[in-house]
Amino acid sequence: MTTAAIAILERLVAFDTISAKSNLDLVGWVADYLDGHGVESALTRNPEGTKANLFATIGPGDRGGVILSGHTDVVPVEGQAWHSDPFRLETRDDRLYGRGTADMKGFIALVLALVPQALERTLEIPLHLAFSYDEEVGCLGVPALIGSLPEGAARPRLAIIGEPTGMQVANAHKGIQFLRTRVTGHEAHSSTPERGVNAIAAAAEIIAEIGRVAAEYRAAARPDSDFDPPYTSFNIGTIAGGAAVNIIARDCTFDWEFRAIPGEDVSALRQRIEQFVTADLLPRLRAGHPSAKVETETAALVPPLVPDPASPAEALARRLTGATTATTIAFASEAGLFQAAGIPAVICGPGSIDVAHQPDEFITRAQLAAGADFLDRLLAWARRGGE
Numbered sequence: 330m331t332t333a334a335i336a337i338l339e340r341l342v343a344f345d346t347i348s349a350k351s352n353l354d355l356v357g358w359v360a361d362y363l364d365g366h367g368v369e370s371a372l373t374r375n376p377e378g379t380k381a382n383l384f385a386t387i388g389p390g391d392r393g394g395v396i397l398s399g400h401t402d403v404v405p406v407e408g409q410a411w412h413s414d415p416f417r418l419e420t421r422d423d424r425l426y427g428r429g430t431a432d433m434k435g436f437i438a439l440v441l442a443l444v445p446q447a448l449e450r451t452l453e454i455p456l457h458l459a460f461s462y463d464e465e466v467g468c469l470g471v472p473a474l475i476g477s478l479p480e481g482a483a484r485p486r487l488a489i490i491g492e493p494t495g496m497q498v499a500n501a502h503k504g505i506q507f508l509r510t511r512v513t514g515h516e517a518h519s520s521t522p523e524r525g526v527n528a529i530a531a532a533a534e535i536i537a538e539i540g541r542v543a544a545e546y547r548a549a550a551r552p553d554s555d556f557d558p559p560y561t562s563f564n565i566g567t568i569a570g571g572a573a574v575n576i577i578a579r580d581c582t583f584d585w586e587f588r589a590i591p592g593e594d595v596s597a598l599r600q601r602i603e604q605f606v607t608a609d610l611l612p613r614l615r616a617g618h619p620s621a622k623v624e625t626e627t628a629a630l631v632p633p634l635v636p637d638p639a640s641p642a643e644a645l646a647r648r649l650t651g652a653t654t655a656t657t658i659a660f661a662s663e664a665g666l667f668q669a670a671g672i673p674a675v676i677c678g679p680g681s682i683d684v685a686h687q688p689d690e691f692i693t694r695a696q697l698a699a700g701a702d703f704l705d706r707l708l709a710w711a712r713r714g715g716e
């Protein structure tokens with residue numbers, strides 16, 4: 330099976346599916362592949378029609394099965410020193426190099442390679458293939474796929490997200506919010522500061538407040554939480570503003586994020602910043618000019634994966650891997666969105682997150698083989714009706 334998977338992986342890597350680009354060529358190829366095996370695909374597209382999620386079911390359609398979830402998009406390669414073409418699978422020793430090999434086209438290739446075998450005999454429990462777009466930019470694609478899932482008896486019973494965990498079972502991750510704050514001040518000549526409102530200076534005050542809040546959360550770390558770091562963390566990622574050194578800046582925009590430990594009151598956290606803006610900063614800005622404003626929008630929101638001791642997804646992944654414990658992961662995934670939709674989810678997939686998003690990303694043959702073994706056991710379990 331790994332030989333077939335590697336051939337498929339070679340095809341998948343060759344599609345440049347950086348999140349900013351269309352994934353339709355890849356999705357079309359997968360749909361054709363499935364069609365060649367008599368399996369129908371359902372696509373849910375983005376509003377522009379340039380990207381799509383793919384969902385397909387193998388086995389009986391009248392009952393809920395196991396979702397095998399992977400994202401088709403990859404992160405950019407610009408500015409990275411690759412030793413080979415990132416969009417051509419290159420084998421050196423035990424390693425297969427290429428963008429997305431670990432994160433997470435390797436898993437998708439294994440799932441697709443399983444299809445012919447899965448069709449050989451009847452499945453008591455169906456397997457659902459769920460391949461999304463725009464995961465890397467804040468899990469923007471998969472909500473449409475989740476929204477199209479059937480209710481009732483045919484609703485999938487659990488989801489396995491094949492993000493690279495080295496085949497460890499992960500039952501928790503942080504939740505993420507990506508935010509964009511726009512400060513509008515008032516332009517004036519720099520020689521007359523009292524006639525203007527400096528948007529950059531105002532943005533700096535908000536950023537300083539975010540820094541104070543971040544320090545509080547760091548001080549209230551929960552070492553028992555298994556997370557690294559064991560607290561809700563913040564980052565200011567980009568900032569842009571102003572037109573020239575001798576003009577009081579009218580506009581300033583910055584992008585920031587926080588990654589919250591499951592169970593954190595995220596709205597309280599947002600309110601802290603909002604309160605500083607409305608009660609402290611804005612009155613001062615408006616005294617300078619009445620049109621001054623501060624707007625914050627949520628660019629993406631990924632709920633946390635909350636550990637659930639009764640999760641059938643975790644129980645199945647542990648059974649299939651033989652793992653006696655579950656771990657937490659530092660990165661976010663689509664698992665929290667499935668869980669929030671009432672579908673228990675667990676993360677378990679081949680490859681290492683340490684090489685993901687890096688130049689010379691790779692997956693080892695051994696990890697592909699371990700992933701294939703896992704899926705073989707899942708298939709046997711599905712044939713037996715979950716016994």
Ligand SMILES: [Zn+2]
Nearest residue numbers: 400432433492
């Ligand atoms: Zn990923």
